[in-house]
Amino acid sequence: MCSHIHDPHILCPQCDLLVEIPAIAIGQKAKCPRCHTTLTSRWKDPRRRPISFAISALFMLLLSNLFPFVNMKVAGLGSEVTLIQIPQLLVSENYTSMASLFMIVVQLLPAICMLSIIVLYMNTRLSAHWKVSIARMLFRLKAWCMVEIFLAGVLVSFVKLMAYGDVGIGTSFIPYVLFCLLQLRAFQCTDRYGLWQQVGPAPRLAQPLRIGESGLSQGLRSCHCCMAILPVNQSECSRCETKGYARRKNSLQWTMALLVTSILLYIPANLLPIMITQALGTKITSTIMAGVVLLWSDGSYPVAMVIFIASIMVPTLKMLAIGWLCWDANSDKQIDRERLHVIYEMVEFVGRWSMIDVFVIAVLSALVRMGKLMSIYPDIGVLLFAGVVILTMLAAATFDPRLIWDRAGVQSLKVQQDGGK
Ligand SMILES: [Zn+2]
Ligand SMILES: [Zn+2]
Numbered sequence: 467m468c469s470h471i472h473d474p475h476i477l478c479p480q481c482d483l484l485v486e487i488p489a490i491a492i493g494q495k496a497k498c499p500r501c502h503t504t505l506t507s508r509w510k511d512p513r514r515r516p517i518s519f520a521i522s523a524l525f526m527l528l529l530s531n532l533f534p535f536v537n538m539k540v541a542g543l544g545s546e547v548t549l550i551q552i553p554q555l556l557v558s559e560n561y562t563s564m565a566s567l568f569m570i571v572v573q574l575l576p577a578i579c580m581l582s583i584i585v586l587y588m589n590t591r592l593s594a595h596w597k598v599s600i601a602r603m604l605f606r607l608k609a610w611c612m613v614e615i616f617l618a619g620v621l622v623s624f625v626k627l628m629a630y631g632d633v634g635i636g637t638s639f640i641p642y643v644l645f646c647l648l649q650l651r652a653f654q655c656t657d658r659y660g661l662w663q664q665v666g667p668a669p670r671l672a673q674p675l676r677i678g679e680s681g682l683s684q685g686l687r688s689c690h691c692c693m694a695i696l697p698v699n700q701s702e703c704s705r706c707e708t709k710g711y712a713r714r715k716n717s718l719q720w721t722m723a724l725l726v727t728s729i730l731l732y733i734p735a736n737l738l739p740i741m742i743t744q745a746l747g748t749k750i751t752s753t754i755m756a757g758v759v760l761l762w763s764d765g766s767y768p769v770a771m772v773i774f775i776a777s778i779m780v781p782t783l784k785m786l787a788i789g790w791l792c793w794d795a796n797s798d799k800q801i802d803r804e805r806l807h808v809i810y811e812m813v814e815f816v817g818r819w820s821m822i823d824v825f826v827i828a829v830l831s832a833l834v835r836m837g838k839l840m841s842i843y844p845d846i847g848v849l850l851f852a853g854v855v856i857l858t859m860l861a862a863a864t865f866d867p868r869l870i871w872d873r874a875g876v877q878s879l880k881v882q883q884d885g886g887k
Pocket of ligand 1: 480482483500502503
């Protein structure tokens, strides 16, 4: 048995199949044989690697707050902003909610997550209670770190501004790019299963386990926080104290409620202006679609496509996909579960990228402040749009993917091993 695993059983968090993890070599990961979700991976230096990535990431984040981030020159007038000035300028425009969102998902949450990784792996003499709380927080906040999306937003704003003047990167830009890469690596090396094993041993089970069958069919459930296997009737996990049920309670009702709200917000988010451009006395308001059309007519076809896909296609498809998943989980028809599962995974992965247009406007309105010559301000539509993205992310998070698999027959399946990083 491989050394990092004390208890080799996992209930797949996505499809509820009980699998036995075989001995896996360094650099390999074990995947669920039914839905192909990665269950656990084994890294060389399982402690040192995440710690060193997280420490370097925090150092880079500090550097990127010290110097100017991006600059712009129009007709001899220059403007320069640091990373921290972007939310400050938004606050001065009475967009405090947007400024806080920006600070939280681009700096605060990633920094908290990096600190948590360091503390958890350092093996400090922390009480078990603290370790559990920190690990719980880490896995909850992880999905809301949007550093790479913000960087993509900065690049898009560069393309938008190139038509008006010279844009350039400041000293802080490279450290921030490095911060982005390092925090992604730190998350990648943090194996949820392995980390919880370190925090505390999984609770012992009295009953024999039937490998290759669903947890529900043998009266077991997986703790959605620490992956421990628990009896269905035990509502609180004995390792991480998270409350849970065999299937998320009222999962479909919550998902549908969030979905309907996001559709209602999506209509005004597309009709109302997201941005105001003031140039030489004229005031132009633009909606999401108008921004895409403008980029297209300027000849920036790839960027126009990126914004169109991220802001219009993805949210629409995402709403349709979530609606379809809910409708299907209610029906008795035989369907292609693998394909439905792929749709679910795509919805989970792609959803956050819709935030890109919100970041573009944050950067534009902070950087383009040259008085009468040219100034850009955010408008109400961008807040509504950020709301839509957050609501659809919550809708996808409340959907219980195990509902897709509950009516599937279970064949005997072997765990797949996958090489590579
Ligand atoms: Zn699975
Ligand atoms: Zn737990």
